[in-house]
Amino acid sequence: MASSPPPPHALLVSAPLQGHVNPLLVLGRRLASSGLLVTFSTIPHAGLKFTHADGEATDIAGHGTLRFEHLQGGDLWPPHDPRYLVNGGDTLRHLEDAAPAALAGLIRRQSDAGRPVAVVVASAFAPWAGRVAAGEGVRHAVLWTESCSVLSLFYHFFHNLAGDFPSDTTAAAVVSVPGLPAMAAGDLPVLIHAPEQFIWRQVLVAELHNLHDTASWLLVNTFDELEHEAIEALRAHLPSITPVGPLFDPDVHGDGHGDAAAAAADDDYMAWLDAQSPGSVVFVAFGSLMRLGADETTELVAGLAATGRPFLLVARDKNRASLLSDDCLSPAAITGGGGRGKVVAWCSQGRVLSHAAVGCFVTHCGWNSTVEALASGVPVVTFPAWGDQPTNAKFLEDVYGVGVRLPRPMARCDVTRCIDKVMGGPEAAAMRERAGRWKAEARAAVAAGESSDRGIQGFVDAVLALGAAADD
Template sequence: MTSAPAQHRPHILLVAAPFQSHVNPLLRFGRRLAAKGLLVTFTTALRVGIRLGPGDGSSGRLRVEPLRGCGIWAPDDPRFRVAGNMARHVEAAGPAALEELVRAQAEAGRPVTCVVANAFVPWALRVAGELGLPRGMLWLQSCALLSVYYHHVHALAAFPEAGVAPGSVTLPGLPELEFEDLHPLLIYAPCQDLWRQMLVADLGRDRETMPPWVFVNTFHELEHATIEGLGEHLPVIPVGPLLEPDDADDDDDHGCTAWLDARPARSVVFVAFGSLVNNDSDEVAEIAAGLAATGRPFLWVVRDDNRALLSADALCFRDDDRERGMVVPWCAQGRLLAHPAVGCFVTHCGWNSTAEALAAGVPVVASPRWSDQRINARFLVDVHRVGARAPTPLTRDALRERVEEVMGGPEAEAMARRAARWREKARAAVRDGGSSDQGVQAFVDQIDKLHAGEPH
């Protein structure tokens, strides 16, 4: 069956905040939509350091068109390095640049049918509304966190107050959450905090003005109780886990795949803390010593901006001695986690990393830092029982002990079996006809009907 020409297909414009952890899931969602025949354009204020992944050019059904002009900073502008400055700049310059992009797409014969923005770019949904375009939002984190924020923004539950006696809150479909699980979430940030203001703009609308499509990077089997509990107030569409495609390019993996190929099954400790966590020099030294003490091979991702913290004697092996371990500045984390040689993932528990660990079936050592990471760690360790909790910052003894607990302790095999079951459930969710695939297909069907009613 031959597909209709791209210009006659519905056109979805995806708008992301310029953070790698925001870009990745939205691009992956775009690939899912493109695979079902929609024309998809992805845009963000592109900056140095943002990786768009394999095959994301300006041709075919998935196109990349960075926001340009209207005062948008050049990708190498040093002001992009400060997250708050970047967000304020994009919020100020982004609307005009987005309007210009929508006009340019129409002039090129690709009129936009619908705009989908990730959370924390409320200005994109505002622009779409002003242009009369249907809107959707992709929530990048767990449905649990979405429920926490939504209940707080709309005062649907009594949350513990900061600085008073310890307290907790129980929300539909979630375990009881203590103040330590919730802090430091944006609900405790000052009202003038930029990110809090964006969150309220995203979620503070009444049901009539919320985007009709609220997608969540999760899957029904993982968070069914939370999804159902939130559904009374905010029907959400699980479309995850939004992971890297199986055919992701190996060319830029710094030899990680070949190194893992030579390691025994479930033998490697994989350590990565995402694109934003900065370990200080003391913690880097503790991690290095802790990895050495495990006696296990390891793959450690140390970003270029943190690499100077690796002292000459921080690691107990020479740079050219790769039998013991590898230190790399970047890797395709989701794909390497799924390698059979990986037996444990030491993680900050960001949602992308959490979803990737579950989808890969890898037990974790959880060392959360901020935002949703403590709630994610709570689910991984206490609810799903696929890991052990470590202190923050990490110490050498704690790291060694938790790695041993996860990889060789009395509960290690049970953790591995539970993790493997989550891997199968995650894969089933995104297969044709799976729970998340059904959500994507339902949206595509609605967009097709919407597009059919438009003049060509």
């Protein structure tokens, strides 16, 4: 009896940036559990919480296998190169130059090993992956890792579809884009105002050309109930747009960062959370790239201490070193000295947000953090800095109704006031109720047969059909 052919092979390719790796990993697990052979590829480095070894394969709850093969060789910087840690823009520029040859080689090696790639799924801001796939005769999809609303703003701006956009963030003009609320200049994604020579903007423009001209599928880390109007309006221009989120799985321990040190850290802060009262903890995390200045850090910690509430603060690198040696921590009386605050260098954000003790999330409003907060039902205090963060903050406060904006510059009295408003003020109960509704909507979207599950299954069915056609 002839053996059945292997399932079609999806090669997932992520730029080596944490906000790209995390949602693509979750998508990879879901695709593998739906019947595809899935290989995940990126460039692990010291600044990335990613410990899967080259050649590793992990079982997806008995329903499939997720393989890992690193992008490497040629002119790519090796994983230990310190330049990955310095500037994300420099990394993007380097990938534009060096990654195409590495990816083309990986695709060819898969074919030589009897695993021909049926589709390349690339994270956003990696347009080189689509170009390589097309050159190798392979269909490709893009996972857009920001909101559909942000994508719509970019699309309308760069294709001149919504009149004049304001020239800078202080302009008084209001932007009207189909499917979106009226947007003030300060609510727009920062790249709209960035100079043309800025590498992130250049890569974005290339990605928008990919989406319109060459990508067969556009998968978005959102769900229909969250952005229905924006999705439907944008389909007039990008008909393949498919919501597949939230790409958030707090039940996967450590979000894929399975080393012993991370596990020990998990045990420490999770035990601390277990000892706190339900809904009492202020969780503060500003993503993998944002850095606070010394004065901002001092104001933040003093404001947290003044709330009288327990807090879990993620402080990286120099921020953490200055915290642990500076007098700004003394009023907070960090845990271990009998106080309410706990400072960690890293945590599994999804596990923390899903913990019953967490009652508020102070966030930079990256889209992953925004989606995770909504899917966990946690109200927020927003402190956006760049990228898509101002737009996400606008939606969290004014559209989703689950938070308040912390003004700039950071001041301790504002930190205390905003946290108190979200956790105990007159509007706190309504915010918690709305956050709970978004949690239910998010969990429902990925349930079997619901909107995002249908989106993923539709994509899987299309790739299975590619495999069947190739076998004929």
